[in-house]
Each structure stands twice: as C-alpha cells, then as structure tokens.
Amino acid sequence: MGERWTARLLALPGLLVLGAVVGFPLLYALLLSFTGYTFLRPDFTFRGLTRYHEALRDPYFLHALGLAALYVGLTVGLTLALGLLLAVLLHQNFPLKGFHYFAVSLPMLIAPVGVGLIWKMILHPELGILAYLVGGVDFFGDGRYALASLALVDVWQQVSFSALVLLAGLRSLPREPLEAAYVDGATPWQAFLRVTLPLLRPVLLALLVLQTLVEARTYDLVYVLTRGGPGSATDLVSYYIYRKAFLGLDLSGASAMGYLLLLLSMVLVVAYYRLLTRS
Amino acid sequence: MVDLIGVRKRYGRVVAVDGVSLSVREGEFFTLLGPSGCGKTTTLRLVAGFETPDQGEVRISGQGVNRLPPEGRPIGMVFQNYALFPNMTVFGNVAFPLRLRRLPERVVRRKVGELLEMVHLQGLEGRYPRELSGGQQQRVALARALAREPKVLLLDEPLSALDAKIREELRGELKRLQRETGLTALYVTHDQEEALALSDRIAVMRDGKVEQLGTPQEIYERPSTLFVARFVGIGTLVPGEAREGRFHRDRPWPVQVEGEGRGFILLRPEQLRPHPEGFLEGQVGLATYLGSLLRLEVETEGILLKVDLNPQEEVRAGDRLRLALPEAAPFIKEEA
Ligand SMILES: Nc1ncnc2c1ncn2[C@@H]1O[C@H](COP(=O)(O)OP(=O)(O)OP(=O)(O)O)[C@@H](O)[C@H]1O
Ligand SMILES: [Mg+2]
Numbered sequence: 001m002g003e004r005w006t007a008r009l010l011a012l013p014g015l016l017v018l019g020a021v022v023g024f025p026l027l028y029a030l031l032l033s034f035t036g037y038t039f040l041r042p043d044f045t046f047r048g049l050t051r052y053h054e055a056l057r058d059p060y061f062l063h064a065l066g067l068a069a070l071y072v073g074l075t076v077g078l079t080l081a082l083g084l085l086l087a088v089l090l091h092q093n094f095p096l097k098g099f100h101y102f103a104v105s106l107p108m109l110i111a112p113v114g115v116g117l118i119w120k121m122i123l124h125p126e127l128g129i130l131a132y133l134v135g136g137v138d139f140f141g142d143g144r145y146a147l148a149s150l151a152l153v154d155v156w157q158q159v160s161f162s163a164l165v166l167l168a169g170l171r172s173l174p175r176e177p178l179e180a181a182y183v184d185g186a187t188p189w190q191a192f193l194r195v196t197l198p199l200l201r202p203v204l205l206a207l208l209v210l211q212t213l214v215e216a217r218t219y220d221l222v223y224v225l226t227r228g229g230p231g232s233a234t235d236l237v238s239y240y241i242y243r244k245a246f247l248g249l250d251l252s253g254a255s256a257m258g259y260l261l262l263l264l265s266m267v268l269v270v271a272y273y274r275l276l277t278r279s
Numbered sequence: 280m281v282d283l284i285g286v287r288k289r290y291g292r293v294v295a296v297d298g299v300s301l302s303v304r305e306g307e308f309f310t311l312l313g314p315s316g317c318g319k320t321t322t323l324r325l326v327a328g329f330e331t332p333d334q335g336e337v338r339i340s341g342q343g344v345n346r347l348p349p350e351g352r353p354i355g356m357v358f359q360n361y362a363l364f365p366n367m368t369v370f371g372n373v374a375f376p377l378r379l380r381r382l383p384e385r386v387v388r389r390k391v392g393e394l395l396e397m398v399h400l401q402g403l404e405g406r407y408p409r410e411l412s413g414g415q416q417q418r419v420a421l422a423r424a425l426a427r428e429p430k431v432l433l434l435d436e437p438l439s440a441l442d443a444k445i446r447e448e449l450r451g452e453l454k455r456l457q458r459e460t461g462l463t464a465l466y467v468t469h470d471q472e473e474a475l476a477l478s479d480r481i482a483v484m485r486d487g488k489v490e491q492l493g494t495p496q497e498i499y500e501r502p503s504t505l506f507v508a509r510f511v512g513i514g515t516l517v518p519g520e521a522r523e524g525r526f527h528r529d530r531p532w533p534v535q536v537e538g539e540g541r542g543f544i545l546l547r548p549e550q551l552r553p554h555p556e557g558f559l560e561g562q563v564g565l566a567t568y569l570g571s572l573l574r575l576e577v578e579t580e581g582i583l584l585k586v587d588l589n590p591q592e593e594v595r596a597g598d599r600l601r602l603a604l605p606e607a608a609p610f611i612k613e614e615a
Pocket of ligand 1: 290291293294295313314315316317319320321322469574
C-alpha cells in the first residue's frame, strides 16, 4: 500500500464526519427544496422549482432579503471603516499599547449570544445605562432605531477582527514606498491615501468578502435582541428562513429560500474575487 | 554639502552609528562602504531625516537639519528594493512628486518625459512596476528621486538586487547621470568593487564608526587598518617587522615600508610577477582560470600569496615559481 493511500485512509474518518454533518444536510435540503415537504404533510413528491417560484413571489421573503442587503451594507461598511481607523491608531507608537491591543480584541473573544445579552442590558429601555443616559430611547422596541441598533451591536463585535487583520496588513507592508512618498513631499494623509491604502487593497477586499458572508447570515443577534421585531423591522433573511422552517414548519419552502441565499452569496463572492484578482 | 558632525544613533542597546563625522562636498560622489550591520543604512536614514541623531548634528548646505522632516530636506532617495508604488504606472510614479507640488499637468507631462528620457525609459510610461525588469524598475525609481530636483541624492544599495550584467551597466549610467547633473550623491554599498568604481571618495565603516576616509586610490593602495586592507580588494597580508624603512621577516625583504615595529605588509595580487631572479620561491597550490586573468595561490616561506597572471601563462598547480616583489608596499601596524 502506497503512502498516498495511507494518507487517504487516515483522512477518511474526518471526511466521513464532515460529510455527515455538512454534506448530508446540504444535500437533503437541496432535495427537499424540490418537493412540497412540510412537517405537517411529509410528502416527498417531486415538484420541480415550484417552491423557488413561490419564494421569489413571497413579499415577506423579499422584504427580509432587502433588509439583509441594507444591513450587510451598513455593517460591513462601518466595520471596515472603523477597523481601518483602529488599525491605523494601533499602528502608531504610544504608551500602554498592549492594553489597547487587548481591549480592541476583546469583543472577538465573546460569543455572539453573549454580546447580544450584554448589549440587551446596556440598551434596555428601563434598566439600561445607555438608554438612561440618552433619555429613555427604546433602541430595539422602536421600529425607527431597531435595525440601526442591531447593526451597531454587530459592528461593535465584528470590528475587532477587521482591526486586527488590517493591523497585521499594515505591519507587513514594506516601509520603503511610504518613505519614498515622504521624501517626495507627501503629507501623512496623502501618503496614507495614495500609498498605504492601495497597498492594503488585497487585505481590504478579503475582509470585504469574509464580512459580507458573516453579516449575510446574521441570525444569533436577531434571535437574542429583537426576534425580527418590532413588526418586521429587523426580520433579516436568515432569521426569516429559520422562522419559516421551524415556526412555519415549511421545510421545503425554507430550503428553497436557503438555496437562493446561498446562490446570491456565491455571486457576490465571485464578483469580489474578480475584483481581487484583477491586478 | 552634507556634513555629519559627531553623529550618534542607538537602537536600544545597539549603537548603530557611533560618532560619525564626515563632509560630502558639492557635486561629489561619496560612498559609505562596509560589511552588513556596520551602520551604513542608518547613517543614510539620518541624512534623509527618517531618524534623528541622539547626538551630533546633520547639516545640509550648511544648515542644521536635525529637526527637519524628510520632505523639508533637499534630497532624493533610491532604495535597494526600488520602493515603487505598485498601483501607479511608470508615469504616475515619476509624476508623483511633481503632482504633490501641484504643478500644472502640462508641466508635469513635460518633466516626466525629460526624466524618463534621462534614464532611457521612453515608451514605457503606461507600464506598471510589475511589468518591468529589476533594472527598469530601478531606473524608474531613479527618475522619481530626481523629479524633485534634489541637491543630494541618497542611494541605499540601489544595485544589489540586480544581476551582475545589469548591475554593471546601471553602475556606468548612474555615474554618468551624476556627472551630468552635477548632483551630490551619497551612496551606500557593501560591494567594495562598486565603491571603487563609482566614488570620488569612500568612507569605510565598521561597527558604526568610520575606519578610513579617502579616495578609491588611497583606500586601495594605502589602507590604514587591517580591517580596510582585508575588506577592500584582494591581497595577502604578510606579518613581519618594519625596521629602518625596510620590511623584515627572518631576513630583510627588498620592500620599502613606512613605519616602525611589528605589523603587516599588504601585497596585491597584480603587484607580484614571476621572475627568474625573483626574491621569493614557492610552489603553486591552486591555479584558477578567471577569464581575464589566472589567479594563483603560491605557498612560500609559510605564507599563501595570491598572484594574478596573464591568462595565457602556462602555469599549473604543483609548478615551482620565483616571484619578484614590489619596491614598496603599504605597512599596517599590528593593532593593540
Ligand atoms: N530600526 C532598528 N531597530 C533596531 N536595530 C536596528 C534598527 N535599524 C538598524 N538596527 C541595527 O543597527 C545596526 C546597523 O544597521 P544598518 O541597517 O545601519 O546596517 P547596514 O550597514 O545598512 O547593514 P546592511 O548592509 O545589512 O544593510 C545593526 O546592528 C542593526 O541590527
Ligand atoms: Mg543597509
């Protein structure tokens, strides 16, 4: 038996487990999405693309999708902008750098549900310290603020990762181009815009892909903080799909929507990838 | 033009530059030469303004610049790894310093054209750095450094990332450009041959200090320390004693020296000639054909002498040979 076969054999248990917990559900959901299966009427008859057509005509699904798009744009944009700012600040020399570094990475170390619970308390309309300070705003109960509040909590957690990745990016940049720019007479701001930022482009684009995927499937924060409410103000698409499957018991409909979301995400990733590899 | 006065710079416990004083004259090609880690780059960065000295003063055109940031100094800089802006074309790179000065686009275009012509890169304006060879990239970097019309050009090992052939070609052009523009150049290299070929004067550095400062001829022909003698050029250091103007080993040698006491004479390989009545007799240990010359290692009186011959000479390892000595040789006193 050759070394290659030994290697394959050794990888087999892992692959089997992976196949069972990832591959099987994916495949099962795909099959279900072509049937009319619900928990109330377990019927496996092939119905073609019916459930996909229905999904695309479902105003609640489209609303959830639009909301998610808005949410992704908001959170990803803010996360990258703030992450870049933090990374640049952490890249400077100042006292107690280690402490600041730790503070910035802290949110990343907390589970999303924990983050949700912490902010639920901070923003609680009667008990929350922040709500008290700004004069009784009901952050999650008021349809005008709910989505933005949710997004801010999300950004608060996600910004750690972006900041650290960008900081690593900044540290790995060659220092000579920047120095050349200074000798050429650039101000720090000009040097940042015209030299540092373009050099960081690959890192920024990679983060854009990662964060888009992370935010597109936001579910835990919605579950902990708003349950999609008030009304449908924070009914993001992954939460809507969850409700369709496990509250509406319509497994085949939810599977179809899940696959539509997956398809959309893949289109986005491919588009980003094009951007990334074009130069 | 550039004066360093007792300049010192340390990083933590490492003293990178340890009391360097030197003056680069206007229009001069001045080289800092030394082995890795001797503080050449740090010295250059002090002149550029990327570092500030802990002690001493840097002056450019007679004006103290210790507190002046790089952009305030009349300098241009070329780096070992080119340091071009990868997101800009050749044109964009060279135009960068001009556009920062908000020159009208018409003037920018004319000037970039002139600069690119100067470094023989016409027609490549639209290329990106990654589409150029190393030599071409360094030409772009040179054009960019010249764009601001600096008084002093600082170059940190600009040729060491290039192939031998391109290196020599660009070396010649660099010298020509510097002559034509009358620019003062402060050049850093660890390549002694490059230093000898390019420089008007050389400062040989060691452990953050200037070991010897002089013209290439002075450095090569009269090294003042063993370190310089070993670092610059090829040769053999023969231990012995200087007495009454002559060199002695177990017997007096027919070689005039200056100085008294124990020390070494430096014999360059091109100064030793085979001669039927030569003073030394030895056996060829190794004969290496180098194209333009034949390099021998000749063992005689317990010394291994390097000798360069015409490549046509028919000498083989194992042959016995008599060698004539030069009339005079540099004598370097033994270090305490
Ligand atoms: N930013 C820095 N931090 C700490 N030590 C440094 C720094 N820059 C240089 N040094 C140290 O200072 C000394 C001189 O460094 P420098 O770069 O000037 O040497 P060099 O002569 O240019 O060497 P090379 O030929 O390898 O480029 C070295 O011991 C180096 O390790
Ligand atoms: Mg160096």
